[in-house]
Amino acid sequence: MQVKFQAARISARTVLYPLLFVALTTAVMALVLRYTALEFESIVYLIPVLICAIRWGLISAIVGIFASAAVADFLFIPPFYSFAISDPKQIFEMALFLLVALVTSNLAARLKKEVDTLHRRELEVRNLYEFSRRLALCSTAGGLLKAIQDYLSVHLGCEAHLVRLGPLFAGHGDVEGAIVPQPIAREAKEMVAAREPGSRLVTEPATSSLWALKHITTTTEEHGVLAVNLGKPGGSDTDKLNDRIDALLLEASAMLTRIDAAEALAKANMRLESEILRTALVGTASHELRSPVAAILGTASVLDQMLALQGNEKVRSLVEGMHLEAKRLDGDIQNLLDTARITDTGLRPHLVWTDPADMVAGAIRQRSHRIAAHKLNVDVDPKLPLVHVDAVLLEQAVGQLIENAVKYSPVGSDITVVARAKGGEVILSVTDKGVGLTDEEANHLFRRAYRGRRHLGNVPGLGLGLWIARIFVAVNGGTLSADSPGPGQGTTMSIHLPIAPSIAPELVPLSNAQGG
């Protein structure tokens, strides 16, 4: 089929040009022979034959060979003006000419083909190189798409469009069925929706042209489907085109992965930078706020003493109110500072053998002003094992749990702090009889800046306390959990700390301490 196709295309030139060349050569020969004493040499006809072989291929050369043989025989070989040959030597020469001409023209034609292929390859390589260079210059997925489209249209003569824009191409594409025919776009969208890898070939009914749909995806991101118009279906040519597009896309996909990674990195960097800036700001602002609050609290304490001396209870209660509010403000500032510390520098827990009872007592002492209006019950097992933890962080964590219990339970209700050992853990828990937890609250409780919707309007807070507590517990190798039978039925928050193997602290001090 291919041969027939080529023959049809080259017939006019291949026949006419050799005849013309042979005629020209004959005319020159005739002139030369008339005015000189030279004898006819059939080898002269190799010139037009080789030219034809090189310029227009083997068929053209064969036409030339037979035309020159016929003309030479008719005009220059005796008997003249007849196709007969009298001299046997002349017959032999003619046969030799035919043979040599056939062989050399065949070689020449083959050489021409090789050179042609070489030329085409070189062009292809140059195009591909150019394409790679353009790819390398692309810093966005949109630019990459443009490069692919340009290459396809300029070098392969196909129009190409991306269907269903991925996030990276946002703002670059124009597609969505406007240029891609409706049935093709529909098929492409199906592919994107099904996340179908690879490619499909679809014929458009209206123009009966063939479209190749190529899924463009990287390990990190999906970009959509590239629809390429391959034109009218044409057998192996179409296959070849399809293969070349695939090769092209393979090259582009490596680049796309790189761009994906670079863009993801840039985005992450930007997020990180803004986060650092924010926490630094929070840290500095909180530090600046803390001094005046300390002055207010100190001044309130002095006022309180003065009024106590004067026995002025009415004004004293006002001062007490001021003191409590300032104390709450200071607690919020402390939380902001802790947040900045966690996100900014990270925590370096200072692990020391610690009595859990000390942490509980410390936390209660820390929050004594807050807890005064509630009924506090403390139940600490006197035989708790020591734990290897950062006592300061955990004391603050327990303090946060107490703070939360106070905030979310009615004045005068019970708050119970329990410390006990169970199943290889020391458990410090704070139980209140307050608002309890909804399912949603239980799920989001320990997130940063989470506030239960029920309490947004009526309980002040930043939603940082439990998040901080969770992190303080976690850096000590423990876990924080919350249990509630439901809304309005109270909450128990528990810190679980693993009991680390120690050097039997119960035994050693006995021998040391009971000497005298």
Add this chain to the structure above:
Amino acid sequence: MRKAANKVLVIDDEPQIRRFVSAGLELYGYSVSEAESGSAGLNAVAHIRPDLIILDLGLPDMGGVEVLSTVRSWSNVPVIVLSIQVDEEQKVHLLRSGADDYMIKPFGIAELAARCEAALRRYHKAVDKDPVVRTGPLSIDLVTRAVTLDGRHITLTRKEYRLLHLLASHLGLVMTHNQLIKDIWGSTSPDNVQYLRTLVRKLRQKLEVDPSQPKLLISESGVGYRLERHPAPSSRNPS
């Protein structure tokens, strides 16, 4: 009970802090001078010869620790350090550099006055004739080693007494874990923290009404222990 007009020097760059500390301490019968920078503070120490220094760590001209060590190079005057947020290592470092105690802002004037009194008592201990330390229901005779709680005699082991003695002789002031461990066990191996914890627990069981909510033997997380100063209940005080 208090000596007349102990001189206190407050070194702090923030006027509003100086104002309330001055007003507050005057209520407690101190005579207060103020300095707003490290160099002015050092000058004042030389000229006024205060009985007690209250020193802020965050001074604009020089570090509080620098002021502290300069003062310490020629004087044993009690120093209480004020600071906004220092971590526990810094607290221990301050105590080792010669601070008698520290206060973290924000604080109430009553706490500060209690620390001042504790530091002054500790400083004048040498001339104090009374060898009995009293706090709340507890009394410790540092000479006869008799320990009583609500007038009842309490039997302590040698190490328990040693611990109580150390804390009582610094009544109201914090002592670091390492100070205590070094004095009681003679070494500062980290394992000894466990012994100290256990020793404190045993002592609390003998001295505290509710060992889980101690009122006398107070733990300062990450730093050390303090024997809290309480006014002696006059009705029960046998002396």
